[in-house]
Amino acid sequence: FPEVVTFGESMALLIAEGGKGLEYANTLTPSFGGAESNVAIGLARLGHTSGWCGRLGDDPFGHRVIKAIRGEGVDVSRAQLTAEAPTGLMIRENVAGKSSVYYYRKLSAASRMRPEHLDEAYIAGAKILHVTGITPALSDSCAETAAAAMDLAKRHGVKVSFDPNLRLKLWDLEAARKVLLPLAMKADYFLPGLDELKLLYETESLEEILSRLNELPGVSVIKGGKDETYLFEHGKLTPVPYYKVDHVIDTVGAGDGFCAGFLSGLLRGYPLEEAVRLGNLIGSQVIQAVGDWEGLPSAAEIDRLLSGVGHVER
Numbered sequence: 001f002p003e004v005v006t007f008g009e010s011m012a013l014l015i016a017e018g019g020k021g022l023e024y025a026n027t028l029t030p031s032f033g034g035a036e037s038n039v040a041i042g043l044a045r046l047g048h049t050s051g052w053c054g055r056l057g058d059d060p061f062g063h064r065v066i067k068a069i070r071g072e073g074v075d076v077s078r079a080q081l082t083a084e085a086p087t088g089l090m091i092r093e094n095v096a097g098k099s100s101v102y103y104y105r106k107l108s109a110a111s112r113m114r115p116e117h118l119d120e121a122y123i124a125g126a127k128i129l130h131v132t133g134i135t136p137a138l139s140d141s142c143a144e145t146a147a148a149a150m151d152l153a154k155r156h157g158v159k160v161s162f163d164p165n166l167r168l169k170l171w172d173l174e175a176a177r178k179v180l181l182p183l184a185m186k187a188d189y190f191l192p193g194l195d196e197l198k199l200l201y202e203t204e205s206l207e208e209i210l211s212r213l214n215e216l217p218g219v220s221v222i223k224g225g226k227d228e229t230y231l232f233e234h235g236k237l238t239p240v241p242y243y244k245v246d247h248v249i250d251t252v253g254a255g256d257g258f259c260a261g262f263l264s265g266l267l268r269g270y271p272l273e274e275a276v277r278l279g280n281l282i283g284s285q286v287i288q289a290v291g292d293w294e295g296l297p298s299a300a301e302i303d304r305l306l307s308g309v310g311h312v313e314r
């Protein structure tokens with residue numbers, strides 16, 4: 001069984017080219033996205049075994065997405081293709097440096113995920129289960145599935161990592177708060193962004209945020225600080241600085257890259273602070289490439305970066 005198991009909605013992605021916006025673009029480039037499969041791909045590239053379980057439509061988009069995830073070395077043996085409903089779709093445009101995502105995923109195959117679709121032995125065989133707050137935003141049955149998966153992992157001694165990934169285009173803040181905060185209580189590793197915490201806890205104050213995080217049983221890692229990620233472990237705050245990059249090209253997927261790096265650090269047996277540092281490094285690579293997962297580096301690339309070997313053109 002894979003070391004890390006994750007599940008959620010992966011979708012076909014169409015990117016409007018030419019900076020004209022979707023309304024006027026002449027070309028849409030196909031790809032795919034999904035926070036959980038991004039993390040699974042990141043882990044596979046770093047040399048770990050990862051499995052992505054999810055539901056896709058038994059349609060051309062579904063086939064395309066599952067082949068692409070499989071092609072990245074992620075185990076998709078527990079993913080299901082169903083004729084019951086279509087594969088979700090998201091479309092991205094970039095106008096004047098501002099990126100917007102449009103979702104076409106209501107009633108998608110993934111939104112019909114139910115707790116019975118979980119493979120208990122598969123989750124029990126993992127070291128870490130990674131869940132994001134996008135899944136519970138999809139439907140009530142998806143919210144039940146996310147909670148059930150976390151409970152199941154805990155029963156089997158599998159560590160649970162949870163990224164709230166607040167998506168206000170999928171649900172309103174009040175609804176999100178009611179579901180995400182109880183899920184955070186189930187996590188061994190809670191991996192929110194600072195902006196998300198400000199919204200979820202209704203405060204701008206870091207001190208207040210930390211006192212709320214202190215009520216959680218697990219370790220928290222706060223992404224998206226100005227110059228650093230914060231590790232918050234049993235009341236102790238450790239800032240871990242970012243790697244500086246010269247050209248930020250596309251920040252989408254940085255959080256997933258961070259999660260992949262952090263989980264890789266845990267699997268490698270690094271101390272938490274070093275796992276956060278590896279998360280920062282992976283995030284810094286993702287933002288230098290276009291796409292949600294394309295910039296995720298391989299273990300060899302990371303070794304080269306850390307040993308200071310520059311780019312060799314030929």
Ligand code: KDG
Binds near residue numbers: 033036038256292
């Ligand atoms: O974190 C990047 C993801 O947001 C993206 O790949 C798509 O899962 C996605 C979503 O729901 O927005």
